[in-house]
Amino acid sequence: xxxxxxxxxxxxxxxxxxxxxxxxxxxxxxxxxxxxxxxxxxxxxxxxxxxxxxxxxxxxxxxxxxxxxxxxxxxxxxxxxxxxxxxxxxxxxxxxxxxxxxxxxxxxxxxxxxxxxxxxxxxxxxxxxxxxxxxxxxxxxxxxxxxxxxxxxxxxxxxxxxxxxxxxxxxxxxxxxxxxxxxxxxxxxxxxxxxxxxxxxxxxxxxxxxxxxxxxxxxxxxxxxxx
Amino acid sequence: xxxxxxxxxxxxxxxxxxxxxxxxxxxxxxxxxxxxxxxxxxxxxxxxxxxxxxxxxxxxxxxxxxxxxxxxxxxxxxxxxxxxxxxxxxxxxxxxxxxxxxxxxxxxxxxxxxxxxxxxxxxxxxxxxxxxxxxxxxxxxxxxxxxxxxxxxxxxxxxxxxxxxxxxxxxxxxxxxxxxxxxxxxxxxxxxxxxxxxxxxxxxxxxxxxxxxxxxxxxxxxxxxxx
Numbered sequence: 001x002x003x004x005x006x007x008x009x010x011x012x013x014x015x016x017x018x019x020x021x022x023x024x025x026x027x028x029x030x031x032x033x034x035x036x037x038x039x040x041x042x043x044x045x046x047x048x049x050x051x052x053x054x055x056x057x058x059x060x061x062x063x064x065x066x067x068x069x070x071x072x073x074x075x076x077x078x079x080x081x082x083x084x085x086x087x088x089x090x091x092x093x094x095x096x097x098x099x100x101x102x103x104x105x106x107x108x109x110x111x112x113x114x115x116x117x118x119x120x121x122x123x124x125x126x127x128x129x130x131x132x133x134x135x136x137x138x139x140x141x142x143x144x145x146x147x148x149x150x151x152x153x154x155x156x157x158x159x160x161x162x163x164x165x166x167x168x169x170x171x172x173x174x175x176x177x178x179x180x181x182x183x184x185x186x187x188x189x190x191x192x193x194x195x196x197x198x199x200x201x202x203x204x205x206x207x208x209x210x211x212x213x214x215x216x217x218x219x220x221x222x223x224x225x226x227x
Numbered sequence: 228x229x230x231x232x233x234x235x236x237x238x239x240x241x242x243x244x245x246x247x248x249x250x251x252x253x254x255x256x257x258x259x260x261x262x263x264x265x266x267x268x269x270x271x272x273x274x275x276x277x278x279x280x281x282x283x284x285x286x287x288x289x290x291x292x293x294x295x296x297x298x299x300x301x302x303x304x305x306x307x308x309x310x311x312x313x314x315x316x317x318x319x320x321x322x323x324x325x326x327x328x329x330x331x332x333x334x335x336x337x338x339x340x341x342x343x344x345x346x347x348x349x350x351x352x353x354x355x356x357x358x359x360x361x362x363x364x365x366x367x368x369x370x371x372x373x374x375x376x377x378x379x380x381x382x383x384x385x386x387x388x389x390x391x392x393x394x395x396x397x398x399x400x401x402x403x404x405x406x407x408x409x410x411x412x413x414x415x416x417x418x419x420x421x422x423x424x425x426x427x428x429x430x431x432x433x434x435x436x437x438x439x440x441x442x443x444x445x446x447x448x449x450x451x452x453x454x
Contacts, residue, residue, distance in 0.1 A: 027443075032436075097442050107334065114418065122442075161442065185441040185445035193259075203441050208341075211388065212254070214388055214413075214430050
C-alpha cells in the first residue's frame with residue numbers, strides 16, 4: 001500500500017491530534033478480529049489474545065488502542081462490543097458509507113461481488129464503465145451506468161468513495177471525473193500514480209509494489225540462510 | 228495493507244540491521260519514479276523532484292535512501308540509474324523472481340494479465356486452479372494447471388512467490404499447499420487471515436481494510452469541516 005494523501009507526508013498533512021497512519025492501518029484488523037469473537041459469542045478478550053489473532057505484539061496493540069482511549073481492564077481485558085463500536089466510530093463507520101466502482105471489467109466485477117463490502121460497513125451504490133458493451137449489464141447486483149452519468153448518479157446514490165478498477169491509461173480521467181463529482185476518497189487499483197487536489201485522499205493498491213516488498217523479505221531471508 | 232510477517236511485529240522479527248517496514252514499503256514507489264525518469268532520458272534527479280513524484284516529503288526521502296547508503300550529491304542530486312540499481316538490489320530484484328497465481332477466476336486472471344508484472348522484475352510462471360472447468364484454459368498466456376500439481380509445477384518453474392486469488396473458504400488450503408511446496412512469500416487477496424509458519428512471509432491486500440482506512444480519512448475531514 002502506498003498512501004498518497006494530500007501534501008508531502010500523511011503525518012504532516014493531518015492535524016496534530018491525529019493518530020499515526022500505521023496505527024490507523026492496523027485498526028481494521030482489530031475490528032475484524034473483534035467481530036469474529038463476537039460472532040462466536042465472546043464478550044471480552046485479553047490484549048494478548050487479540051494481538052495474537054492480528055499477528056501484532058500485545059504492547060503495540062495496547063499502544064494503538066490507547067489512541068482511542070479504549071482502555072482494557074486488568075484481569076478482564078477489552079469489552080468486544082464496546083471496543084468494536086469505538087473503532088468503528090473512529091474509522092467513520094458509525095454510518096454506512098456508499099461506494100462506487102469505476103470499471104466493470106474482471107477486476108471491477110470481482111470487487112463488486114466481494115461479500116465483505118457490506119460486512120465491513122459499506123454499501124455498493126454504483127458501478128460505472130465507459131464501454132457501451134458493458135453499460136446496462138448487471139455487476140454486483142447493480143446495472144452498470146455510463147461513466148458520463150457519474151456525477152448525477154453518484155449524487156443521487158450518495159456515493160462518497162470511489163474504487164478505480166480501470167486500465168492504467170484510463171485511470172486519471174476516471175479520478176478527474178470522481179473529483180469533479182465531489183468524491184473525496186479514492187481507492188486506486190490501476191498501476192498509475194493519480195494526480196488529485198490536496199483535499200482528496202487516495203490509497204493505491206498496486207500488485208507490483210506488493211510483490212516488490214514481498215520480494216525484499218524473501219530475498220533477505222535467502223541471504224541470511226547463505227551466511 | 229496488513230503485514231503479517233513471522234512473529235509478533237515486523238521490526239522485532241527481522242535482524243537489527245533491517246530497514247523499517249514503512250521505508251521498505253516506499254522503495255517500490257521511488258523505483259517506479261526513477262524508471263520513468265530514465266525512460267524519459269533523465270540521468271539525475273534532485274531529492275525534491277523525486278519526493279514530489281512520490282508524494283512524500285524530501286526529508287523523508289533522503290532519510291529513507293540513507294538506509295541504502297545511496298547519497299545524493301549536493302547540486303547534482305541522485306544518479307537515476309545507480310539509485311534504481313541500488314533499490315532493485317535491496318528489494319531482491321537483481322534477478323527475475325518467478326510468481327505463481329493460485330485461482331484463475333476474475334481476480335486471478337485480471338492479475339495474470341497485468342502488464343506491470345514483467346516490468347517490475349517478476350515473471351508469471353504458473354497459474355493454478357482446483358476447478359476442472361478452468362484447468363487447461365489459457366490465463367495470462369499460460370495454461371492453467373490443476374492445484375494438485377502445484378508442488379511439482381512450481382519446482383519445475385522455479386516459482387518463489389505465490390499470489391492467492393481464491394475465495395475466502397479456499398484460501399487457507401491454497402496457502403498450505405504453497406507452504407508445503409516450499410514457497411516462502413505469499414501475497415494474499417482473499418479476505419481471510421492466513422495461518423503460516425514463521426518462516427513464511429504474507430502480505431494481505433484486503434478491499435475492506437483499504438476502504439475502512441480511506442473511510443477514516445474522509446470522515447475525519449468531514450468532521451473538521453463541521454467544526
